[in-house]
Amino acid sequence: MTDMPDITLDDLRGLLAHISADDRDTWVQVAMGVKAEFGEGGFDEWDSWSQTGAGYKAAEALSVWKSCKGGKVGIGTVVHLAKQGGWKLRKQDLTAAERKQRKADQDARRKARQAEIEADEALSLAMQQKIQEATLRLLAEYTTARGKSEYLDRKGVAAFGVRFVSKPVVLSIDAKLMRCDLWADDDIRHFFSGLPNPRPDHHSFMFLKPGTFLIPLSDLSGAVWSFQSIAPNGKKLFPKFSRKQGCCYWVGKADPMPVIALAEGYATAASVYHATEWPTVMCVDVGNMVAVGRQLRQRYRDAVIMIAGDDDPTTKDNPGRTKAEALAAEIGAVAVFPKLPEQGSEAA
Structure with missing residues (x-):
């Protein structure tokens, strides 16, 4: 981050005004760059700019923002895009003390953002382990080697070792409590009756039913880490926090x-x-x-x-x-x- 331009949160709105929010790839890149520089403090400005794009949806914007983990795109990319649109950094006459304070603020902001990234990475690694444990239990206790799938029938392909959900089961994932639980039989009703409304961001779940099949995802050493579920209608899902890269x-x-x-x-x-x-x-x-x-x-x-x-x-x-x-x-x-x-x- 040491080569990042000296951009403050006050500069951000004017900078973003020179970038179109209509192109999805650009939209995502800007989210990554803004979050890399300003962390959660940059969301409001990015979200306000996002609303100028065609087809803006608040829920989708929040989901994309949360998915930005840092490291891939920085504020330099956002500055480059803005310059292509005619943006120029406004010149300011700052005293030596003001320049020193601005540099200190920038360093503190980037240090805080790095701490956020490291905390997110630690949480992801811990939850991947929990997902792995739940996946192994799910495959062993709630799936069978034989079953029916409308999706496979429609595609005209065979089931090569996939697992078929044998009974309704809920996989509950709680990042705040750092746990994953499986709910079956009468416990499913208790799970849904106790589900907060609105559901907090740290809590997600998958409701798996017969007719759905699961594809275990392993690393090349053969260790199963997670799964992809494919429902009869073809909808494909992964557990939140599950490991996918390299699997x-x-x-x-x-x-x-x-x-x-x-x-x-x-x-x-x-x-x-x-x-x-x-x-x-x-x-x-x-x-x-x-x-x-x-x-x-x-x-x-x-x-x-x-x-x-x-x-x-x-x-x-x-x-x-x-x-x-x-x-x-x-x-x-x-x-x-x-x-x-x-x-x-x-x-x-």
């Missing part, structure tokens, strides 16, 4: 594996495996595919890695294709873009 799900893992395929979603991974019999790794999304792909190349140096990317030219910048091709070039893989049968508008 994946193998469809058809074997030994040896001269060819390994990577895919984003389960339906694509299962389809690739069914068509080729290559061990296929479900990476959840293209961002995590980069993390998993790098680790796979280190672990399986002699394997041919095939990346089954998602090609969607209707999406801005087509990240499924561009990131798959970039990863292929980086790790010496081959990027392919399979054409799957039309199965509605939901993602694979």
